[in-house]
């Protein structure tokens with residue numbers, strides 16, 4: 001199925017920063033913002049796919065995204081990446097906090113180290129990147145922060161206690177940041193994707209049976225892909241959603 005592409009003219013030339021933009025949903029968003037003629041920077045830990053993505057997007061859209069290599073588990077690296085994005089783009093109007101890693105770990109196997117590791121890759125940088133970018137948005141008179149949570153934390157999935165905690169925490173963070181930054185015209189919203197069949201998901205967790213089981217629970221009986229997040233994310237980035245903040249948007253084909 002080919003998804004329609006909408007135009008949001010207010011995004012043209014706006015600065016957009018996507019974390020974890022090198023593959024999966026983040027890569028679809030990098031390409032989509034480039035197609036809107038926005039100025040896009042993205043942060044990722046994986047250099048090779050990120051460089052390939054830059055070439056592919058530049059060829060497809062005529063706009064070369066700016067890739068920043070960084071490990072978002074390191075807060076100094078988060079701050080340096082924010083600075084590099086501001087130095088390149090001038091002003092950041094849209095921040096998409098997307099990078100995450102949904103490692104499975106049963107209750108008995110969780111250690112202090114693995115718990116901290118999960119929260120550092122799945123939650124901590126969402127706050128520190130927002131904190132680093134907010135002053136730039138405040139100076140520019142507004143902005144939109146879009147956080148990626150997941151329906152996974154609503155599904156009582158037994159093997160992801162730390163990931164589920166992080167994804168639930170993102171909603172609390174969204175509410176608090178929206179309250180703090182609303183007076184500066186900075187909106188903060190969260191998207192909860194359902195089962196999105198990406199390369200990594202197929203490689204690690206999803207076989208045909210798992211995909212069929214989830215489709216059984218969905219109202220819409222088709223496989224959801226990274227491009228399904230593009231429209232909702234562009235809408236939250238654009239002034240089309242100017243009165244919408246502190247909200248969560250579930251994109252799961254109707255599981256919930």
Ligand SMILES: NC(=O)c1ccc[n+]([C@@H]2O[C@H](COP(=O)([O-])OP(=O)(O)OC[C@H]3O[C@@H](n4cnc5c(N)ncnc54)[C@H](O)[C@@H]3O)[C@@H](O)[C@H]2O)c1
Nearest residue numbers: 020022023024025044045071072098099100148150193196
């Ligand atoms: N795919 C799904 O089914 C699904 C479902 C619900 C929620 N989500 C959420 O959507 C977002 C994107 O998921 P995805 O499936 O595209 O993931 P993905 O694994 O395909 O992509 C994540 C990207 O983040 C990068 N990344 C990981 N750790 C990093 C680090 N320490 N520093 C910098 N970059 C790092 C990876 O290199 C990768 O490019 C995540 O927040 C995820 O939790 C995904």
